Amino acid sequence: xxxxxxxxxxxxxxxxxxxxxxxxxxxxxxxxxxxxxxxxxxxxxxxxxxxxxxxxxxxxxxxxxxxxxxxxxxxxxxxxxxxxxxxxxxxxxxxxxxxxxxxxxxxxxxxxxxxxxxxxxxxxxxxxxxxxxxxxxxxxxxxxxxxxxxxxxxxxxxxxxxxxxxxxxxxxxxxxxxxxxxxxxxxxxxxxxxxxxxxxxxxxxxxxxxxxxxxxxxxxxxxxxxxxxxxxxxxxxxxxxxxxx
Amino acid sequence: xxxxxxxxxxxxxxxxxxxxxxxxxxxxxxxxxxxxxxxxxxxxxxxxxxxxxxxxxxxxxxxxxxxxxxxxxxxxxxxxxxxxxxxxxxxxxxxxxxxxxxxxxxxxxxxxxxxxxxxxxxxxxxxxxxxxxxxxxxxxxxxxxxxxxxxxxxxxxxxxxxxxxxxxxxxxxxxxxxxxxxxxxxxxxxxxxxxxxxxxxxxxxxxxxxxxxxxxxxxxxxxxxxxxxxxxxxxxxxxxxxxxxxxxxxxxxxxxxxxxxxxxxxxxxxxxxxxxxxxxxxxxxxxxxxxxxxxxxxxxxxxxxxxxxxxxxxxxxxxxxx
Numbered sequence: 001x002x003x004x005x006x007x008x009x010x011x012x013x014x015x016x017x018x019x020x021x022x023x024x025x026x027x028x029x030x031x032x033x034x035x036x037x038x039x040x041x042x043x044x045x046x047x048x049x050x051x052x053x054x055x056x057x058x059x060x061x062x063x064x065x066x067x068x069x070x071x072x073x074x075x076x077x078x079x080x081x082x083x084x085x086x087x088x089x090x091x092x093x094x095x096x097x098x099x100x101x102x103x104x105x106x107x108x109x110x111x112x113x114x115x116x117x118x119x120x121x122x123x124x125x126x127x128x129x130x131x132x133x134x135x136x137x138x139x140x141x142x143x144x145x146x147x148x149x150x151x152x153x154x155x156x157x158x159x160x161x162x163x164x165x166x167x168x169x170x171x172x173x174x175x176x177x178x179x180x181x182x183x184x185x186x187x188x189x190x191x192x193x194x195x196x197x198x199x200x201x202x203x204x205x206x207x208x209x210x211x212x213x214x215x216x217x218x219x220x221x222x223x224x225x226x227x228x229x230x231x232x233x234x235x236x237x238x239x240x241x242x243x244x245x
Numbered sequence: 246x247x248x249x250x251x252x253x254x255x256x257x258x259x260x261x262x263x264x265x266x267x268x269x270x271x272x273x274x275x276x277x278x279x280x281x282x283x284x285x286x287x288x289x290x291x292x293x294x295x296x297x298x299x300x301x302x303x304x305x306x307x308x309x310x311x312x313x314x315x316x317x318x319x320x321x322x323x324x325x326x327x328x329x330x331x332x333x334x335x336x337x338x339x340x341x342x343x344x345x346x347x348x349x350x351x352x353x354x355x356x357x358x359x360x361x362x363x364x365x366x367x368x369x370x371x372x373x374x375x376x377x378x379x380x381x382x383x384x385x386x387x388x389x390x391x392x393x394x395x396x397x398x399x400x401x402x403x404x405x406x407x408x409x410x411x412x413x414x415x416x417x418x419x420x421x422x423x424x425x426x427x428x429x430x431x432x433x434x435x436x437x438x439x440x441x442x443x444x445x446x447x448x449x450x451x452x453x454x455x456x457x458x459x460x461x462x463x464x465x466x467x468x469x470x471x472x473x474x475x476x477x478x479x480x481x482x483x484x485x486x487x488x489x490x491x492x493x494x495x496x497x498x499x500x501x502x503x504x505x506x507x508x509x510x511x512x513x514x515x516x517x518x519x520x521x522x523x524x525x526x527x528x529x530x531x532x533x534x535x536x537x538x539x540x541x542x543x544x545x546x547x548x549x550x551x552x553x554x555x556x557x558x559x560x561x562x563x564x565x566x567x
Contacts, residue, residue, distance in 0.1 A: 051442075077444035089439035091432045102428045106444035114425040121425045159443065 002065045004029045004167055004199050005050070010059030012042075012049050012223075019045040021223040022059070027167070032193055032200040034214030036207055042223035043203045044086065047169050051083055052076045063167075078107065082165035086172045088156035092145030096136055096155055099144045100127035104162030126162060133188060134158040149176050157185070161192065169201045174209040186213050207231070259505075260412075267404050274516075275400035276472070281512040282407035283468040286414050288492040288504035290461025293418070295490065296498035297430040298454040304344065304360030305489045307367035308337045308459045310481030312466020314371060317384040317476045326390040326471070333463035341459025345452045356455070364486055371478035383477030387470050397471070407468055414461060415501070422501060430454060495533055497545030506544040 003026035012020040020042045027033050037043050049056040052073040061068050063079055071079075091099050105114060105121035114121060131140050134154045139147065144155060153176045160168050170189075174182055190213065192198050204210045210217065211231040219227040219239045227239035267275050291305045312333035319329045344363055348356040371378050378384065389398045390406075397403040421427065433440040433447040440447050470476050488511060496507025510529075518525045540547045 073441040074444045074446055077442060083442055085439070085442075089436055089442070091435040091439065093435055094428065094431055098428055098431075101425070102432045102440075102445070103443040105425045105428065106446075111449070114429075115421065117424070119423045119425065159439075163444065 003027060003062075004031075004064065005201075006060075006062040006065070007046075007050060008060045008062075010046065010049055010061065011057045012045055012054060013057045019223050020049065020056075023220070023223070023225055024059075025218055025225065025228070027199055027201065029166070029199055030193065030197045031216065032189075032202065032214045034210035034217045035201060035203045035220060036205065036210055036217060037220035038205060041220040043220055044171060045223075046220070047083070047171065047201070047203060051081060051169065074106075077163065080163075080166035081169070082160040082163060082167070083169040084156050084160050084171055084173060086175065088149075088152040088176070090144040090152055090155060090159075093143055095141050095143055096131065096147070097124075097127050097140040099155060100130050100159055100162050103159035104164075107163040123162065130158040130161060135184070150178055150181065153177055154181075154185075161198075164196070165198065167199045167201070169203070171203045172205065173202065174204060174206055182209060189213060207234075255502075263408060267401055272400040275404045277513060277516050279400070279404045279407045279468070279472050281508050282404070282411045283465045283472065284489070284492065284512050285504050285508040286411055286468070287462050287465035288489050288496070288508050289414055289418055290458040290465070291489050292458070292493045292498060292500075292504050293454045293461070294458035295493055296500070296503065297427075297434070298451045299434040300345070300348075300451060300455055301354065301357045301490075302360045302455065302458065303357050303483065303486045303490070304364040304367075305458070305462045306481050306483065306485030306487075307360075307364040308341070308462030309466040309469060309485060309489075310367060310371060310476075310478075311337055311340070312463035313470040313476045313481070314378060314384070314466070315463075316467045316470035317387045318377070320387050320390075320471070321384060326392070326467070329467050329470075330464065333467050334460045337463030337466075338456045338460035341456035342452055344459075345455035349448050349451055360486075361483070364483055368478055368482055371481060378478070381477065383475060385475040387474045387476065389471055389474065403472060407472070410464065410468060414464065419501060426450070426453075491533065495536065495543055497543030500543070500545045503543055503545050510544065 005027040007026070008024050009022045010020055010024070011018065011022050023042075023046055025033075035043050035046075045054065048054040050061050052068075052071050052075065056069065063076075063081070068076065068079070091102060094102065101120055101123045104123045104126065108114070108121050108123070109117060120127075128140070131137060134157065136151060136154060136158065139151065144152065147155065153173070157170065157173055160170070173185065177185065186209070189200065193200060202210050202214060214231070217227075217229065217231060217234045218225055219234055219237075221239070227234050227237040229237070267278055270278065287305055287309050290308075291302060294300050294302045294305075315333045315336060316329040319332065320326065340363075344359050345356065348359050372381060374380070389396070389403065391397065392406055395402065397406040429440070429445050429450050432443070432445055433450055437447050492507030492511045493504060494507070495510055496503030496505065515525055515529070518528070521528065536543065536547065540550065542549070
């Protein structure tokens with residue numbers, strides 16, 4: 001079976017500093033991959049390169065076996081790859097409902113059909129489902145900027161699912177969330193994975209959150225992969241003890 | 246009354262007022278109203294560029310000038326009005342796109358400088374290329390058109406012609422605002438990083454807004470040339486671009502009705518305050534500064550705030566604690 005995402009020897013340099021050093025891995029369809037490492041280990045830079053936000057210095061990225069190096073973020077989005085951000089990235093003056101519709105509308109129809117088509121781009125029901133699914137009930141008509149930090153984080157995550165993506169990269173989804181919200185969030189992500197077969201990459205510093213969710217882990221340190229495998233084998237490798245994670 | 250009903254009620258009353266008012270005015274009054282209508286169209290165009298996608302253009306006056314000169318050149322040579330419309334719209338759309346494209350390739354806000362240079366260049370062409378534009382003497386005897394057999398020769402007839410144009414442009418922009426394009430404009434303006442991440446082609450949408458804004462400037466120019474029946478370079482300087490920008494900001498940038506109020510304050514109000522002579526300009530400048538400092542949402546924002554204050558329910562008396 002062709003890997004959904006294949007990364008080979010990806011390297012990113014900023015001047016003399018090597019932020020990502022020859023990283024290789026593959027993700028199978030339906031898999032939940034956890035990528036863990038301390039701050040500055042190159043996790044976000046790695047996925048910024050994969051998702052087109054940064055140009056890699058070397059290496060190759062393939063989606064469904066086709067090279068996608070050089071594609072822009074929006075092109076990756078149209079290929080079914082969605083992402084969230086460490087700090088929630090929203091459209092603060094739009095309502096929660098409009099944030100959700102904006103996150104999905106470009107996957108539907110052409111530029112012209114979006115001008116002459118329905119105002120909600122046919123996504124009102126999907127947006128309502130997301131509002132309920134991510135516990136944002138009663139907030140649909142509030143502006144995103146008026147939400148609490150935690151609600152903004154949930155909206156940021158909900159937006160990633162509006163375009164029915166095949167691969168979702170969640171960048172530190174647990175940060176900013178209350179402890180009580182973590183298990184319900186895990187449940188929802190598991191449900192989406194099971195029902196829609198969506199593939200996930202979860203970037204986190206916290207092994208505990210990822211270990212209960214991911215089928216496989218990748219540990220990064222100083223831009224390199226220092227361990228890979230399931231939670232037990234990663235713990236046993238000692239890669240997590242070196243920097244007191 | 247819910248907000249949607251209120252909006253439709255305001256639009257209906259506004260339309261009736263605009264239809265009824267000219268019958269009680271002199272010919273000069275109708276001329277000023279026509280000038281207001283075409284200025285509103287130019288400001289609606291600039292509102293697309295500045296208000297919706299946040300790009301500052303200092304060349305809207307030049308686009309009005311291009312529309313006006315194209316119309317004068319064509320109609321004095323016997324071409325019909327629709328040809329002037331199509332050419333003015335298409336030429337200004339293409340020029341707007343051509344100016345926006347390089348401006349958006351760099352991260353810095355480059356459009357104001359490009360449009361400023363473009364406006365100066367266009368003004369110099371109008372002034373110096375006598376063989377084409379008539380230089381400082383301009384082009385006169387631009388005919389007033391007949392539309393569907395109806396003459397627009399009288400000031401009243403021409404006002405209704407301008408009002409029809411304004412209605413068409415307003416409905417088109419209202420339609421755009423209710424479409425997913427409005428969400429894309431708002432998204433790319435608020436957070437381009439996330440907008441790209443959800444697949445919004447931020448550069449394409451921004452270019453469309455800039456080009457459409459310029460094209461509406463061209464349409465306003467068509468009306469300008471046929472209203473005055475004469476064009477010369479003087480009105481199309483940087484002053485017109487800044488004045489249109491002020492109309493957008495004063496009325497409420499990014500709002501559908503903002504340009505209507507902004508143009509009224511800039512075009513109609515001075516006529517009512519002629520007795521104040523040049524003191525009007527002091528008052529106008531002071532009012533703009535105060536309004537922008539206290540209510541950045543412009544006149545529309547101020548009106549909304551007043552309405553919210555008037556309709557706010559009276560708070561129930563606090564219950565005594567047990």
